[in-house]
Amino acid sequence: MLKSATAEKILLEFDPQKNNLLLALKEINANFGYISKDNAKKTAEYFSLPLSQIYETASFYDLINLEKAADLVIKVCSGADCVLGGANKIVSEIENYFRIKSGDKFNPKISLEIVSCFGMCAQGPIMVINGKIFEKVTTSRMHEILNEYV
Amino acid sequence: MFENKIEKILTKHWSEIDPLKIRDYLAVGGYSALKKFIKKSNREKILEEIKFSKLSGRGGAGFPTGMKWEMVMSQEKKEKYFICNLDESEPGVYKDRTLAENNPHLLLEGIIVSALVVGAKKSYIYLNGNYEKANNILAQAIKQAQENGFLGEKILDSDYSLQLEIFSGAGAYICGEETALINSIEGNRGEPKLRPPYPAESGLLGMPTVVNNAETIANIPWIVLNGGKRYANCSTKLFILGGAVKKRGVFEASIKTTIKEAIENLGGGILDGKDFWFAQVGGASGRLFLKEELNVPVSGSGAVLVVDKNANIYDLLLSWAGFFRRESCGKCVPCREGTFRLNEIAQRLRDGEISDRDKIAVEDILWTLENTTFCPLGKFAATAWRDAVEKLKIFSK
Numbered sequence: 146m147l148k149s150a151t152a153e154k155i156l157l158e159f160d161p162q163k164n165n166l167l168l169a170l171k172e173i174n175a176n177f178g179y180i181s182k183d184n185a186k187k188t189a190e191y192f193s194l195p196l197s198q199i200y201e202t203a204s205f206y207d208l209i210n211l212e213k214a215a216d217l218v219i220k221v222c223s224g225a226d227c228v229l230g231g232a233n234k235i236v237s238e239i240e241n242y243f244r245i246k247s248g249d250k251f252n253p254k255i256s257l258e259i260v261s262c263f264g265m266c267a268q269g270p271i272m273v274i275n276g277k278i279f280e281k282v283t284t285s286r287m288h289e290i291l292n293e294y295v
Numbered sequence: 296m297f298e299n300k301i302e303k304i305l306t307k308h309w310s311e312i313d314p315l316k317i318r319d320y321l322a323v324g325g326y327s328a329l330k331k332f333i334k335k336s337n338r339e340k341i342l343e344e345i346k347f348s349k350l351s352g353r354g355g356a357g358f359p360t361g362m363k364w365e366m367v368m369s370q371e372k373k374e375k376y377f378i379c380n381l382d383e384s385e386p387g388v389y390k391d392r393t394l395a396e397n398n399p400h401l402l403l404e405g406i407i408v409s410a411l412v413v414g415a416k417k418s419y420i421y422l423n424g425n426y427e428k429a430n431n432i433l434a435q436a437i438k439q440a441q442e443n444g445f446l447g448e449k450i451l452d453s454d455y456s457l458q459l460e461i462f463s464g465a466g467a468y469i470c471g472e473e474t475a476l477i478n479s480i481e482g483n484r485g486e487p488k489l490r491p492p493y494p495a496e497s498g499l500l501g502m503p504t505v506v507n508n509a510e511t512i513a514n515i516p517w518i519v520l521n522g523g524k525r526y527a528n529c530s531t532k533l534f535i536l537g538g539a540v541k542k543r544g545v546f547e548a549s550i551k552t553t554i555k556e557a558i559e560n561l562g563g564g565i566l567d568g569k570d571f572w573f574a575q576v577g578g579a580s581g582r583l584f585l586k587e588e589l590n591v592p593v594s595g596s597g598a599v600l601v602v603d604k605n606a607n608i609y610d611l612l613l614s615w616a617g618f619f620r621r622e623s624c625g626k627c628v629p630c631r632e633g634t635f636r637l638n639e640i641a642q643r644l645r646d647g648e649i650s651d652r653d654k655i656a657v658e659d660i661l662w663t664l665e666n667t668t669f670c671p672l673g674k675f676a677a678t679a680w681r682d683a684v685e686k687l688k689i690f691s692k
Contacts (some may be wrong), residue, residue, distance in 0.1 A: 164500075165484035165662035171424075173466055193305055205484040205624070208424045215453030225579065225600055226537045228614040257662040261468065261618050262579075264389030265533070 150176055152184040156191045166192055170203050178181045179210035209261070215256035217294055220273040221247075227269035231283065235270060239291075255295075259285035304517045304531050305510065306547040314432050317439035318603035320400035326445055326558050328516035332378060332408050333453045336519070341412045342368065345515070347523030353532065354380060354471070354508030355577065355595040363505055366495035367413045368504040377418040378480075378499065381509045382464055382471040384423055385578035386618055387598045390533035391509040393545045395429045398513075399436035403459070405512035407445060408519060410457050413505050420509075421476050424464040432459055446652040468622035473498075473506040475624075478514045486626045487670040534593060538560035538601040539569045555589035557599050569603035573687065576600075580675030583682035608689060609645040612680065616641035619676035627669035633660050633677050644689075654690050 155172050159165040160266075166188075171226050173184055180188075180203050189196040203209045221236050239257055247257045268280035272287060279284055279290055312319045320326070323367035346361035367375055379402070383391045395402055410418040422430055437459055440446040448456045462480050468484040469475045477499050479485035498504025510533055518526045530550040537543050540562030548561055554574055558564065564573050573583045584591075593599060596675055602611070620638035627632045637660050640653045657680070664677035683689050 151414070161559065163482040164480055167465060167479065168462070201484055202482060205467060205486075206424075206464075207621075209465055223617055224601070225611055225614050226387060226543075228610045229538055229606055230436050233610050233613075251594065261384065261466075261621060262386035262388075264383060264392050266387055266389060266537045276312065 147209060152177075152187050156188065161192050163192065163194065163245070166194070166199075166202055167206070170199070170209055174209045178214045179212055181213075212250065213253075215250075215253055217255040218258070218275055219256070219291075220258045220260045222261070222263055222265075222269060222273075223259045223273040224266060226266035227262075227271055230270045232270040234284055235272065235282060235287050240290075301531055301547070301549050302529055303547050304529075305395070305401070305513050305533060306545075306576050307395060308401075312398055313401050313576060314397060315435055317400055317436070317443060317583060319491075319532060320398070321443075325400050326404055326443075326669065329404055329408055329445060330451060332411070332519055333451050333455065338412045338414070341519060343411075344518055344523035348514075348526035348530075349523075350511065350514055350517045350518065350526065350530070352508055353510035353514075353596070355458035357383075357595075360507060360511055363495060363507070364413050366493070367503045367505050370403050370496065372499075372503055374417075374502045375413060375415045376499040376502055376504040377413055377415035378473075378476065378504060379406050379418070379420045379504045379509055379512055380471060380473065381420055381422045381426070381429070382476060383426075383509075384466075384468040384471055384622075385580065385596055385598070386614075387537055387575075387578040387600055388535055390545050390597060392423070392426050393430050394513055394533065395426075396432055396507060399429075399432050400440070401513050401516060402433075402509055403436055403440050404445070405515040406459060407440070407450070407457055409505070409507065410459075410514055411450070411455050413578060414503070415511070415639050416456055418460075419480060419499075420459070421470070421480065422461055422463045424466045426463075427454075430461060430463055437461070444472070461667045467624070468618075469624050469670070472670060472672075475670075476506060477504065484624070486624045489669075494581045496686070533597055534561055534592075535598040536601075537598065538574075538599050539566045539571075539603040540564065541566060551592055553590050554584055554593055554599060556595050558601055562599070562601065565603065569605065572602050572604045572606065574599055574601050579615050580678055582678055583620070583686055585686055608683065608687065609641075612689070613638070613641040613645050615679045616676070619672065623672060623676070627673075629663045630668040630670075630673040630676070633664045633668075633673060636660055637664075637676065637680065657684065657690075 161247055168284045185199045189199045221232055237277045247259050265271050270282045272279045307324045318566045337618040350360040351357045381391050464470050467485045470479045472487050473494050475485045481578050492502040531547050531549045534546050534557050542563040546561040573585050575581045578598045617639040620634040623634040643649050659680050661677045664673040
């Protein structure tokens with residue numbers, strides 16, 4: 146879908162039935178990176194649901210953001226296999242190098258999240274940058290990869 | 296070298312099939328179970344076979360599949376739903392994803408036969424929101440199945456019709472629990488509901504609903520073709536080997552495989568130069584097994600994580616506690632607060648700042664999680680920690 150798509154256009158692709166709500170929210174999130182207040186209101190009107198219901202559903206799911214995401218979103222898997230492979234070292238290296246803390250949302254340019262398993266344990270440690278998955282990441286490879294983004 | 300001398304049911308054609316081509320699947324006899332059901336059998340006969348097969352849920356809970364189907368079949372409501380549970384968010388478990396990516400039509404055939412037998416006209420695959428590759432492969436497979444007359448109206452010119460849709464989740468572990476999964480499809484928060492009523496009576500949109508794990512469903516075509524009694528003697532299961540073993544990945548073996556056999560025969564043994572400490576069986580919510588406890592069958596979802604003596608246990612404790620802190624849905628206080636505090640303590644433990652007060656608190660928190668939470672997530676959060684305290688003696692070092 147084009148980046149220029151408006152929330153109205155996206156919504157029209159779905160029947161205004163509640164069992165399409167999560168799918169519609171995911172689609173808006175995919176296009177805008179998050180659900181803005183404005184788009185949440187539009188979604189509520191389209192589905193004829195109270196605004197609180199939109200937030201009730203949207204706030205539950207990890208893959209739906211309610212705030213604008215940072216320009217660079219780094220995620221590191223914290224599953225047992227990735228952790229045994231050194232994922233925590235990668236996390237603290239990123240924290241020290243960029244002077245950020247995992248989970249904090251203060252920096253609009255870069256954020257670091259510790260996330261749950263991607264189901265790619267045999268290829269771990271797994272790091273995801275703006276949706277792109279990197280396998281078998283070491284601290285030195287992490288620097289190489291991030292240099293391309295920063 | 297050890298040879299896995301079983302008849303493979305789930306992984307048989309993985310290497311010969313291009314998952315994007317239905318004709319590859321048809322070339323190895325694909326969709327003949329669906330043809331057999333429609334042309335030569337009926338719903339009651341297939342249900343009998345499934346009951347003979349003693350097939351049980353492969354998601355971890357192990358509920359008998361035949362019993363689940365019968366409960367829905369006996370309901371008089373006209374509308375019924377069939378849902379394939381491919382949410383699979385347990386850390387360390389990725390067998391269903393591997394299955395769907397390697398042989399999607401085996402899964403589809405299983406879904407179609409199962410849905411028609413239980414009397415559903417509409418079915419869903421509830422897919423983990425992170426599984427993009429599997430999503431593309433399954434979407435393509437559904438299209439091909441429709442073009443070949445295996446899905447849609449009047450399947451193979453019979454009176455059976457079935458719609459199948461992929462419902463891609465949005466990242467929530469608890470949605471693997473069937474009532475939470477149904478809530479999620481309905482557009483709500485993916486929180487579990489109080490049972491009874493069970494989904495078999497009142498599931499999706501209040502209608503009788505079967506929710507089966509993807510691996511369970513993939514066994515159905517073989518049972519339809521070869522009979523339930525034969526299946527009962529040669530049941531297999533997918534195992535996921537991880538951690539300090541030579542071969543990591545997904546393997547098919549007899550359902551009776553013990554932890555020791557899984558590590559040595561499937562995983563190729565522990566890595567050279569490493570010393571076995573314990574194995575965790577069943578993902579992050581799994582129990583820990585010491586060296587002398589390995590002669591029992593692998594239970595639950597089939598994941599075996601081997602941990603060697605050089606591993607940092609505090610990293611692992613934080614991995615477990617952090618996972619359940621993130622995934623606790625917040626509906627009930629003991630789980631929401633318990634997982635939160637356990638995660639805080641795990642962080643202090645890793646940073647070497649643990650106090651005696653924390654050690655006492657851990658005991659209280661674990662008891663509360665084990666005994667007072669609304670759904671099993673709380674119990675899961677406490678399982679590995681409980682074993683770490685009692686078997687690994689993390690506090691008495």
